[in-house]
Amino acid sequence: MSSTEEMASRSGTSARSPSATVGDSAGGSSGVRSGWAAYVAAGWSLLYGLLGLYWCFGGAGFPFGTVDDPLGAKVSILASARRDGGAPVIAALGLVGALSAMLMARTRMRSLPGAALLGLAWTAAVTLTLLIPDYRPLAAVGRTPVLLVGRSLFDWPKGVEFFGPGMFEWPVLNQFLLIGGGLAWAATAVAYRRRVRGACGRCGRIGDVLTGWTTPAGAARWGRWAVGVAVAIPLLYALTRWAFALAIPLGYATEDIRREARESPGIWWAGAGLATFGMAGTVLTLGLVQRWGEIYPRWIPYLRGKPVRPRTAIIPASLVTVLVTEAGLLFNRALILGHAPTDGVADLVLSAPSQLWTLWGLALGAATLAYYLRRRGRCGSCGRH
Known part of the structure; x- marks a missing residue:
C-alpha cells in the first residue's frame, strides 16, 4: 500500500489523484x-x-x-x-x-x-x-446598541426610533x-x-502542497500586522470621541465643546457610545490572532474549552469590514471634493480618524482572510489540507 493510500485509509476516504480531484x-x-x-x-x-x-x-x-x-x-x-x-x-x-x-x-x-x-x-x-x-448602514448598526442601552437604562435618546430617520428607514x-x-x-x-x-469549488485549492502567503504559517505572519492596524484605528477614533465627551480640549477649546453640547444635546456622548462599542469590536478583532479566537476561554459558560467555529468569527468580521470600508470611502470622497472640515487643528482631530476608516476596513478584511486561511483545515470535498 502506498503512503497516499495509507493516509486516505486512516482518514476514512479513498485516495484520489490530482486530476480526479x-x-x-x-x-x-x-x-x-x-x-x-x-x-x-x-x-x-x-x-x-x-x-x-x-x-x-x-x-x-x-x-x-x-x-x-x-x-x-x-x-x-x-x-x-x-x-x-x-x-x-x-x-x-x-x-x-x-x-x-x-x-x-x-x-x-x-x-x-x-x-x-x-x-x-x-x-x-x-x-x-x-x-x-454610504455611512448610514454603519451608523444604524452602531447606534442600535447605544439606543437599546440608553432606552432601557436612561430613557435616552429622545425622539429616535429604530425605523425612523438616522436608523433603519427605507x-x-x-x-x-x-x-x-x-x-x-x-x-x-x-x-x-x-x-x-478547475479548482475545488468549495475551498479553491488546486495543488496538493500549499506554499507562500496562503499557508497557515504565512497567514499567521501577515495576519498579525493586519490585526494591529485594525485595532489601532478604532482606538484612535475612541480617544477623540471620549475626549470630546469629557470636555477635554483635544484641538477644540473647552467652551467650544460645551457650546456644541448645548446646541446638540447628547452629541458627544452619542459619539462616545459609538466609540465604546467600536473598542469592544477591537477586542473581538484581537481574537483573530489569539488562542481564545479558536478555543472558547474558561470564563464563558457552556462553551468553555470548545472550539470556535470559524464562521462564528468570519461572518461578523466580514460584515463590519464592508460597513466600515463603505463609510470610509464616503469620508474620503468628502475630503477629495472639499467637503470635509480641514480649517484647523480642531477640524483635523474631528475628521482625521474617520479618514482612516477605509484602511481600517481593508485591514480588518485582511485579518479575517488570514484567520480563514489558518482555520480552514482539510477540505471536506477535495480532501486537500
Missing part, C-alpha cells in the same frame, strides 16, 4: 454547490430589476436621492438620482445582471467572454457593496439590500473563477 471539484458535487451563488445573484438582480420597473411606472418608495444629512447629500454616489432617470437604468441593469449570472451558473467560458463575465461580476460586487452605500434598508446583492455577486465571481481554473 480537479474533475470532481469542477463538475461534481462541489461544483454544484459552488453554483448556488450565481443563482442567488440572478434572482436578486431579476427582483431588483422588477423593482426598478415598478418605479418606472410611478411606484412609490424610490430610495435614492433622499439623503437628509448635509454631508451625505453632497458626496453619496446616488444622492442626486431621481426616479425618472434612475428607475429605467435599474430595470435594464437588473435584466442584464440576471442573464449574466445565469450564464455564469451554467457555463465555463474562457478567454475574452469569460473575462468579460468575471469583470461584470466583480464590478457589480464592488459597486453594490462598497460604492453605492433608504437605509435598501442599502442593506444592495450590500446583500453585492455579496452574492462577489461569491458568484469567486465560484466562477474556481470553475474556470
